[in-house]
Amino acid sequence: MQTPDTEHTTTDMPTGDIVTVTLDTPIARAGGKQITEVTLRKPLAGALRGVAMGDLVACKYDAVAQVLPRVSTPMLLKQDIENMDPADLFKLGGEVVGFLLTKEQKAFIPQ
Known part of the structure; x- marks a missing residue:
């Protein structure tokens, strides 16, 4: 019996828990498809399993x-991440780290 993949569900998430990142360098996939934007959602604790x-x-x-495929739409594949522009990787990683901050910590970040 299979259970629904709730880790990748984005319904009923607060607006601040989802962010769309425009990539500097699009990711090329088979068939000529290009990914120009990646939507990230705040990881739940289970999405951080096995990550220091x-x-x-x-x-x-x-x-x-390890975390990006668990929280991205479209789901980033291992080869997408390996071939990604480092600036885009750092931008996505920074957004994921931002999700981990408490409201109090976010209050100290200049807008």
């Missing part, structure tokens, strides 16, 4: 590459 939080906060490649 310190590594994720430090934007270490392996941690970011």
Whole structure:
């Protein structure tokens, strides 16, 4: 018996829990399809399973590459991430780290 994939459900999420990132360099996929934007949703605790939080906060490649497929639409594949422009990887990683901040911590970030 299969259970629904609730980890990737975006319904009823607060607006601040979803962000769309425009990539500097589009990701090319088979068939000529290009990904120019990636929507990220705030990870629930289960999406962080197996990831060292310190590594994720430090934007270490392996941690970011492990979490991105779990929170991205379209779902980024391993080869997408491996071939991604480093500036785009850092931008996506920064957004994921931003999701981990408390409201109090976010209050100290200049808008």
